[in-house]
Each structure stands twice: as structure tokens, then as C-alpha cells.
Amino acid sequence: MSDYVIETEKGKWEVICGLEIHCQIISKSKIFSGASTEFGDDVNENVSFVDAGMPGMLPTLNQECVHQAIKTGLGLNAVINKYSEFSRKNYFYADLPQGYQITQFQYPIVGEGFIDIDLSDGKTKRIRIERMHIEQDAGKSIHDIDPHKSFIDLNRAGVGLMEIVTKPDFRSPEEAGAFLRKLRSIVRYLGTCDGNMDEGSMRCDVNVSVRPLGTNECRTRCEMKNVNSVKFVMQAIEVEAKRHVDVYENDGEICQETRQFDPVALTTKVMRKKEFAHDYRYFPEPDLPPLILSDDLINQIKKELVELPDAKKARFVHELGLTPYDAMVICENKEVADFFEKAAQGRDAKKVANWLMGDFFAMLKKKNLDIAQSPVSAENLGKLVDLITHDVISGKIAKDVFEIMAETSEDPEKIVEERGLKQVTDTSAIEAIIDAVIASNPENVASYRAGKVNLLGWFVGQVIKQSQGKANPAMVNKLLKEKL
Amino acid sequence: MNDLTDITIAESLSKLKAKEISPVELTQAYIKKLDENHKYNAYITLTAEKALQDAHEAEKRYANNTNRNLEGIPLGIKDLFCTKDIKTTACSHILDNFIPQYESTVTQNLLDNGALFLGKLNMDEFAMGGSNETSYFGPVVNPWSKETPLVAGGSSGGSAAAVAAKMCAAATATDTGGSIREPSAFCGVTGIKPTYGRCSRYGIVAFASSLDQAGPICKDVTDCALLLNCMAGYDAKDSTSSKREVPDLSAFVGMDIKGLKIGIPAEYRPDGLNKEVASYWDKAAKILEDCGAEIIHINLPHTKYALPTYYVIAPAEASSNLARYDGVRYGLRVDGNGLDEQYINTRTAGFGAEVKRRILIGTYVLSAGYYDAYYLKAQKVRRLIKNDFDEAFKKCDLILTPTSPVEPFAIGDTKMLENPINMYLNDVFTVSVNLAGLPAMSLPIGLSQHGLPLGMQLIGRAFDEGTIFKAAYQLERGANFVRM
Numbered sequence: 026m027s028d029y030v031i032e033t034e035k036g037k038w039e040v041i042c043g044l045e046i047h048c049q050i051i052s053k054s055k056i057f058s059g060a061s062t063e064f065g066d067d068v069n070e071n072v073s074f075v076d077a078g079m080p081g082m083l084p085t086l087n088q089e090c091v092h093q094a095i096k097t098g099l100g101l102n103a104v105i106n107k108y109s110e111f112s113r114k115n116y117f118y119a120d121l122p123q124g125y126q127i128t129q130f131q132y133p134i135v136g137e138g139f140i141d142i143d144l145s146d147g148k149t150k151r152i153r154i155e156r157m158h159i160e161q162d163a164g165k166s167i168h169d170i171d172p173h174k175s176f177i178d179l180n181r182a183g184v185g186l187m188e189i190v191t192k193p194d195f196r197s198p199e200e201a202g203a204f205l206r207k208l209r210s211i212v213r214y215l216g217t218c219d220g221n222m223d224e225g226s227m228r229c230d231v232n233v234s235v236r237p238l239g240t241n242e243c244r245t246r247c248e249m250k251n252v253n254s255v256k257f258v259m260q261a262i263e264v265e266a267k268r269h270v271d272v273y274e275n276d277g278e279i280c281q282e283t284r285q286f287d288p289v290a291l292t293t294k295v296m297r298k299k300e301f302a303h304d305y306r307y308f309p310e311p312d313l314p315p316l317i318l319s320d321d322l323i324n325q326i327k328k329e330l331v332e333l334p335d336a337k338k339a340r341f342v343h344e345l346g347l348t349p350y351d352a353m354v355i356c357e358n359k360e361v362a363d364f365f366e367k368a369a370q371g372r373d374a375k376k377v378a379n380w381l382m383g384d385f386f387a388m389l390k391k392k393n394l395d396i397a398q399s400p401v402s403a404e405n406l407g408k409l410v411d412l413i414t415h416d417v418i419s420g421k422i423a424k425d426v427f428e429i430m431a432e433t434s435e436d437p438e439k440i441v442e443e444r445g446l447k448q449v450t451d452t453s454a455i456e457a458i459i460d461a462v463i464a465s466n467p468e469n470v471a472s473y474r475a476g477k478v479n480l481l482g483w484f485v486g487q488v489i490k491q492s493q494g495k496a497n498p499a500m501v502n503k504l505l506k507e508k509l
Numbered sequence: 510m511n512d513l514t515d516i517t518i519a520e521s522l523s524k525l526k527a528k529e530i531s532p533v534e535l536t537q538a539y540i541k542k543l544d545e546n547h548k549y550n551a552y553i554t555l556t557a558e559k560a561l562q563d564a565h566e567a568e569k570r571y572a573n574n575t576n577r578n579l580e581g582i583p584l585g586i587k588d589l590f591c592t593k594d595i596k597t598t599a600c601s602h603i604l605d606n607f608i609p610q611y612e613s614t615v616t617q618n619l620l621d622n623g624a625l626f627l628g629k630l631n632m633d634e635f636a637m638g639g640s641n642e643t644s645y646f647g648p649v650v651n652p653w654s655k656e657t658p659l660v661a662g663g664s665s666g667g668s669a670a671a672v673a674a675k676m677c678a679a680a681t682a683t684d685t686g687g688s689i690r691e692p693s694a695f696c697g698v699t700g701i702k703p704t705y706g707r708c709s710r711y712g713i714v715a716f717a718s719s720l721d722q723a724g725p726i727c728k729d730v731t732d733c734a735l736l737l738n739c740m741a742g743y744d745a746k747d748s749t750s751s752k753r754e755v756p757d758l759s760a761f762v763g764m765d766i767k768g769l770k771i772g773i774p775a776e777y778r779p780d781g782l783n784k785e786v787a788s789y790w791d792k793a794a795k796i797l798e799d800c801g802a803e804i805i806h807i808n809l810p811h812t813k814y815a816l817p818t819y820y821v822i823a824p825a826e827a828s829s830n831l832a833r834y835d836g837v838r839y840g841l842r843v844d845g846n847g848l849d850e851q852y853i854n855t856r857t858a859g860f861g862a863e864v865k866r867r868i869l870i871g872t873y874v875l876s877a878g879y880y881d882a883y884y885l886k887a888q889k890v891r892r893l894i895k896n897d898f899d900e901a902f903k904k905c906d907l908i909l910t911p912t913s914p915v916e917p918f919a920i921g922d923t924k925m926l927e928n929p930i931n932m933y934l935n936d937v938f939t940v941s942v943n944l945a946g947l948p949a950m951s952l953p954i955g956l957s958q959h960g961l962p963l964g965m966q967l968i969g970r971a972f973d974e975g976t977i978f979k980a981a982y983q984l985e986r987g988a989n990f991v992r993m
Contacts, residue, residue: 074611077838080604081609082712083710085748113829115828115832115875117852122833123832124831306829306875306876306877307880308825308884311719311749312718314748
């Protein structure tokens with residue numbers, strides 16, 4: 026039960042929300058034709074006769090897209106349906122060349138599943154998946170080139186999509202946001218969708234309704250189409266839910282309709298009333314036979330499945346001793362998790378995690394870099410941690426070494442060696458410094474010996490300072506105590 | 510020999526191989542016939558020059574013995590087959606400027622076998638019609654017409670008339686509900702609709718995808734075997750094409766039919782059946798019996814539902830298949846104020862009355878609230894009709910029926926035009942075969958009292974065209990029909 030409640034003078038309201046997410050399938054060619062799916066090519070460059078809906082052209086199913094869908098279904102902990110069917114969704118639009126979209130309607134390839142999401146209070150919540158089906162994308166209409174004409178780019182027409190439909194399990198914007206981040210993380214782990222909402226390769230439709238807190242009512246929902254960032258999805262839920270509350274509290278009625286979220290004005294406005302909803306006249310696609318999957322294929326894909334974020338997180342907690350929070354942060358992105366594992370190999374993983382989430386992330390953020398572009402390699406980060414663990418350098422010096430690594434990409438051992446930053450562990454050298462410090466601070470020595478033992482810290486600081494940070498603090502401590 | 514166009518393809522090939530005639534002579538003979546017979550309106554696009562060029566190439570191949578199965582055989586191509594760089598209109602105003610940049614698989618197969626194309630043949634608009642009167646280019650005149658111009662049948666009226674009038678050695682055609690068989694019967698020629706999936710539909714302008722099937726119309730049974738062997742075969746570009754191997758169909762021609770069981774369905778013989786048709790049916794059964802076949806009485810109990818079932822499913826698929834003709838990318842465009850108006854103007858001007866009628870029927874039966882009552886029910890009945898055939902084929906090897914309940918009627922016949930149902934009733938013996946996906950051939954059995962050809966239909970088991978060829982050849986010999 027979420028704590029997210031809309032409270033007004035008149036009452037308390039609960040938000041009910043479900044999501045439909047379109048994920049562009051990563052595949053070399055389109056789902057029903059051999060044309061390339063390359064993003065950013067010239068307009069109408071990647072269009073086959075099939076994509077353009079030329080007379081007599083027929084779709085042929087790209088098996089790569091089917092495999093990607095099975096992978097994704099497994100990643101959603103979902104039932105893979107061994108029998109599925111394609112259907113035609115009929116409507117007219119200029120960027121829909123066939124006059125229908127080939128999709129799956131009654132028999133989707135993936136059935137019920139779930140994703141566990143992590144919430145900020147440390148709890149997890151299970152979000153149920155209703156289904157996932159595969160279909161083709163439409164082209165793009167461009168209206169802003171000419172005041173009187175629209176232009177059509179069919180590069181995207183026929184690119185494979187996975188449409189994931191959740192149950193109405195979200196009770197707060199935070200949950201929806203956490204879900205989208207988790208889903209994005211899963212599909213990126215799987216390599217089935219690049220999850221870039223800003224490029225439109227992942228798009229989200231948001232369904233929202235509200236009900237008085239503590240009731241089980243099902244009130245009318247509104248759908249907001251194509252909300253294109255996690256932040257906007259969260260804002261859209263908040264804004265739309267408040268609108269519903271406002272309407273109900275003023276004795277109004279919510280109509281089932283399609284709305285559009287305006288992220289600048291932070292409002293939603295009507296796109297299409299229910300009366301004008303399309304009748305899509307779905308019927309089974311006669312150009313494609315039913316899609317029958319064998320157990321062998323499903324098992325093969327299951328076997329080849331990469332370790333997913335939840336499993337990785339659990340392993341990092343149980344085997345490497347990370348805190349659940351650290352593990353979650355590190356596992357959200359597969360590249361980060363891989364980097365971490367490489368860096369932590371054979372070392373104290375917890376120390377590596379601290380460095381990764383501290384100085385390392387801060388450095389990437391400051392330099393505005395992806396982890397793939399990091400000047401500090403995983404091996405070198407690991408070596409740096411080794412240098413600290415083996416008392417070659419102090420933690421303080423390590424920070425300086427890291428700064429140099431970030432600039433030069435050099436091996437920390439080499440940096441420490443060349444710049445003479447090795448910790449001094451030679452007793453006589455430290456003793457010489459201690460003697461000098463004692464000799465030049467007779468008053469403090471007297472105070473210490475008179476019982477002001479907390480002056481020890483000051484002495485340690487002085488000695489380390491004089492050693493230019495290289496003296497091993499533990500040894501300084503020990504020797505100082507003896508000498509004082 | 511007087512006229513090279515009198516002989517069959519089989520005879521032409523043996524003369525070509527023996528160098529008794531040349532492909533150029535043969536082609537010129539057909540072009541001459543074609544020029545003399547423009548009155549039949551069988552061709553709508555001529556490619557005679559190209560055909561002659563190709564004939565010269567064929568001549569070289571015969572000279573150096575690299576001649577292929579149909580080397581130098583001049584064919585007519587139904588205008589539903591997309592032919593690269595040759596205008597392909599489906600006899601519709603909406604496509605009357607369309608020049609495909611691709612070749613249909615069936616025509617490509619024929620080209621690969623050395624055939625050459627004399628031109629594109631008239632047909633009902635988008636293959637919707639039973640009399641070739643819905644063509645944008647006007648009706649085809651049946652070459653058997655006496656004083657009154659008679660219909661050639663439809664939708665492949667141009668194909669049947671061109672073969673009958675010897676304006677090509679053979680023609681390609683398509684059959685969705687009888688469009689090969691009915692015009693074949695009306696024009697006294699022989700045509701076979703193979704099993705659904707035998708010929709690739711790739712590049713054939715789609716009418717009703719789950720029913721459409723290409724086949725040849727020829728001068729006789731032997732030529733049909735030759736031609737179908739060159740047209741058929743698995744095609745990866747059509748997901749509904751069959752991987753079953755196509756046997757050498759010519760090998761079945763001439764085989765004896767002793768012990769073959771021929772089924773006569775009681776439901777095809779209502780009390781009111783045309784007496785002449787009925788008596789020719791008896792004659793055909795007698796011919797086969799005299800050849801050693803056994804006549805068996807069978808039942809196809811759901812026959813009476815075939816027409817209504819067909820006229821739900823075919824228009825439903827057509828309404829969706831024809832959505833792509835929207836004036837956006839190719840074909841006719843009639844501008845309007847905004848996209849919707851452009852659609853309306855384009856499709857209003859581009860489609861003829863019968864096509865519009867079927868789009869309306871199809872849209873209606875797929876609409877929300879009507880889908881279950883019409884489309885879904887029709888699919889269930891379709892299954893029952895298929896089951897009828899499955900049951901019948903446990904008792905017999907072939908089914909013999911008339912092809913059409915009527916003889917060719919006058920162009921503009923008011924009874925046919927005042928109520929489209931009267932026209933649809935002509936398909937009563939042919940549509941079941943498409944619903945069940947079975948192969949069936951029509952061949953001439955004799956002339957009516959008005960001197961007009963009547964046809965018999967032989968229906969076989971799925972993928973058992975061979976048995977049809979066996980019996981059809983014996984029936985052809987026994988009927989001794991004299992071609993025009």
C-alpha cells in the first residue's frame with residue numbers, strides 16, 4: 026500500500042494507474058520486411074515495397090524479432106504462448122501505408138508476468154504484466170515543413186514493436202517511474218530494446234483513474250498517449266489524478282477519452298472523445314499463419330538468457346556483501362554492473378562499490394561521460410583499491426591518484442611509483458619525523474603528558490603533514506604513543 | 510498447317526524443338542490474332558514489341574539448345590499480376606497509372622521458364638465480379654457470342670477470352686471464388702485453380718488473401734499441367750505458400766482411371782437445375798464411368814451456406830486489402846481539403862460500384878458489434894464446409910460438378926445487374942472450393958442448345974492436383990469438345 030494520497034479539504038483519494046509501453050525491438054531488419062531498421066538514415070531511405078504497402082506485397086515474419094520477444098517475455102517473468110496469431114488493426118492514416126497495422130490481438134506471444142520494483146523506502150512491490158504482443162510501427166508524418174502540405178517518412182514504418190501492458194497496479198507516480206526504469210533496465214540487459222524514451226524507441230501510454238481512499242471502486246479512466254520520458258510519465262499521473270479529483274469534488278463527471286499531456290503547462294487536454302474512437306475492425310491477418318513456438322526454441326532462449334538485474338542484485342548482496350541499496354544502484358545499468366564486477370574481481374567488493382558510487386560516479390557526472398567512455402578502466406579502479414588495501418597508499422593519497430587517473434587514464438601503480446606517492450612504512454623514517462615534531466612542540470608534548478591525551482590526533486596530523494601524506498597513519502599512531 | 514495459333518503449347522513446343530517453327534513465327538501468329546480481335550476487349554495493355562524481342566532471344570536458345578520449359582511460348586497475363594515496368598491496373602481507375610517496380614513470383618517463374626508476355630488481360634475490377642463487367646476498361650466480349658455480345662465470365666474474363674480466341678497460347682489467371690473456372694467454362698477453355706498455397710501470391714494484387722490463388726487458363730488439360738508446373742512452388746516471400754513439392758503434373762496426363770472413385774454431390778443438384786447442365790453432368794459421369802471410374806453419390810451438407818459465407822469473408826478481407834489505395838503513395842489521387850477529404854475524393858473517384866459495395870459489406874461485417882454475428886460465424890461455417898469435403902474424400906477421390914449453373918449471358922443483362930445477388934448466385938458451384946482451399950479444374954463438356962460452351966468441374970483433395978489431371982484428361986477425350 027503506497028502512502029501516495031491526494032488529500033483535499035473534502036477528502037482523500039487514491040490513484041489507480043496502468044501503463045502500456047511500446048518498445049522498439051532491436052533487430053537488423055524490420056518485423057515483416059527485409060528493410061534496415063537503422064535510426065537516423067535519410068528520409069525514406071529504409072523502405073521496402075512491403076513497407077510502402079505496394080500492391081501485391083506480403084509480410085514475412087522476421088524470426089529475429091520473435092526471438093527478441095521471447096527473451097523479453099522471459100525477462101518479464103511471463104508465460105510464453107506457444108500459439109499466437111497476428112491480426113490486422115484497420116484505420117486510415119497517411120503514415121500507415123497498408124491502411125492497417127499488423128499486430129496481435131486475441132492471441133499475444135507473451136501472457137501474464139510481473140516485475141518487482143524497488144521503492145525509495147527500501148520496499149519492493151510486484152507489478153503484474155497483463156500481456157505483451159508484437160506488432161509493426163507506423164511511419165512519421167511531418168507537418169512543419171510546409172504550411173499546406175504534410176510529408177511522410179516511412180523509415181520507421183514496419184519496425185518491430187513490443188507492446189507491454191501492465192495491470193492497473195500503480196498507486197503513485199513514483200511506482201510508475203520505478204517501473205519504467207526497471208523495465209528499461211531489463212530490456213537493455215536483454216538487448217531487446219535500447220529503451221531511449223527521448224528517441225521514441227520506448228513510448229508510454231498512461232491510464233489514470235482515482236477513487237476515494239479505502240474503497241474498491243472502479244472509476245472511469247483517461248488515457249494519455251505517447252508520454253516520452255520517465256519524469257513526464259510521473260508528472261502526467263500526478264496532474265491527471267488531480268484533475269479527476271477536482272472534477273469529482275465539484276460534482277463533475279470524468280469521460281473516457283484520450284488526452285495529451287503538456288509537460289510545459291503541466292496539464293492534460295482532450296485529444297479524442299470516446300464517441301470518436303476508431304473502430305479498428307480487428308480480424309486475423311490472412312497473410313500470416315499462426316505463430317507456433319516449440320519448447321526447444323523457448324528453452325534454448327531461456328538457457329542463453331543473460332543474468333537479469335534482480336538476480337545480479339541478489340548475487341551482489343549475498344556473494345559480494347553489498348548492501349541492497351548499493352546493489353540496486355549498481356545493477357540498474359548492465360554496463361555499470363559489468364564494470365563493477367570486473368573492478369571487484371578478487372578484491373573487497375564493498376570497497377570497490379564505495380569508490381564506484383562515490384568518486385567514480387562523481388567524476389563521470391562532472392565530465393558528462395557514459396561509463397563506456399570512462400577514462401578510468403575497471404582494472405585500474407580495482408588496482409587503486411588494492412593499493413589502499415595493501416597500505417601502499419593512504420585513502421587520502423588515493424583520492425589524488427584517482428584525480429590523476431581521471432585525467433591521464435594511467436595505471437595507478439605507475440602513478441604512485443613515478444610520483445613517489447608510496448606510503449612511508451619505514452619505522453626509522455617515521456621516527457625521525459616524530460622526533461622532529463616532538464622537538465618543535467614542547468608545550469603540546471607537556472600537555473599530552475599531563476593527561477590531555479586527545480592531543481594525539483593533532484600529533485598524528487602533524488606527522489602525516491610533514492611526510493606529505495605518505496606516512497602510514499596506523500604506524501604513526503603506534504610510534505607516537507610509544508614516544509610520547 | 511494453316512495457323513500456328515490453333516495448336517496447343519505442348520504441340521508448339523515439340524515443333525519448336527524440332528525447329529519446324531520458330532518462336533518469332535509463333536509470336537507473330539498470336540500478335541496477328543490479337544490485332545484481328547480487339548473487338549473482344551481482352552487485352553488492356555499490349556507488350557507485343559517486347560514479346561517479339563524476347564522471341565528472338567528464344568530463337569537463339571533453341572539454336573544453341575539452352576531452351577527452357579516454356580521457351581518462346583507467348584502468354585497473356587491477367588492484369589492482377591504485377592509485372593515489372595509494365596502497367597498493372599487491376600482494371601481499376603485507382604491504379605490505372607501504376608507501373609510496378611517488381612515482378613510477381615508467378616510471372617517471374619514463367620519468365621524464368623522462357624515464356625514471353627504479349628500483354629495484360631482485362632478482368633473485373635480487383636477481380637470482383639463474375640462477368641468481367643466491373644472492369645474500368647469495359648467488359649470482355651465472349652468470343653462465342655452470336656448476334657448479342659455475351660459476357661466472358663469473370664473475373665478472369667480477359668484470360669479465358671484471349672485463350673478461346675487464340676490471342677495467346679495460354680494465360681495466367683486468379684481464382685478467389687471461381688474466377689478461373691467460371692470464365693473458362695463460359696469461353697470453352699480449360700482452367701485450374703490449384704490448392705491454396707501452391708502458387709505464390711507475392712506480387713498479385715490482393716482481393717481476399719485467404720482465398721486468392723493463381724492458376725493457368727489453357728487450350729486443354731495437357732497445357733494446364735505444363736503451365737501449372739512452371740507457375741507453382743514454394744516462395745519464401747509468401748508465408749502462406751506451401752513447402753510441399755509440386756509433382757510432375759504432366760505425368761498424370763494419360764494415366765488410366767480404373768477404380769477411381771468419382772463423387773457426385775446431391776446438394777449441387779437442386780430441382781431447378783438447368784436441364785442441359787444436368788444432362789451434361791450425367792454425360793460427364795458416364796464418360797468417366799466408361800473409363801473405369803466408379804460413380805459414388807456423396808453429400809456436402811453445408812453447401813447452401815457456402816455463398817453467404819463467401820460473401821462475408823471475401824469482402825471482409827477485401828475491405829482491408831484495398832485500404833492501401835488511398836492516393837498517398839501511388840495510383841490515383843484526387844486532392845481535397847485535408848487528409849480525410851483526400852481519401853474520400855480519391856476512393857470515390859477511383860473505385861467502381863461493385864468494389865465499393867464489397868468494401869462496404871466487408872467494413873460492416875468486421876465492425877464492432879457485428880463481427881461475431883457475421884465474420885466469426887462465417888469462419889465457423891467455413892470450417893464446416895471444409896469438414897464436408899474431408900468427409901466426402903474419405904469415400905471418393907474426386908468430385909464432379911458443373912462449373913456454372915448457367916450458360917454465358919448477355920453483357921448488360923438486366924436480371925444480373927438489377928440485383929447483385931443474382932450475379933453472386935452464378936458462383937454457387939465454385940466458392941466452396943475456395944473456402945476449403947481445394948484444387949479444382951473446369952473443362953469444356955459441350956455446347957448448349959444456343960451453341961454456347963458449358964463446363965464441368967473436377968474437385969480434388971488438397972495438393973492432389975495429379976488425380977484431377979488424370980480424370981480431366983479422360984473426360985476431355987470423352988467429351989471431344991471442339992475448340993473455337
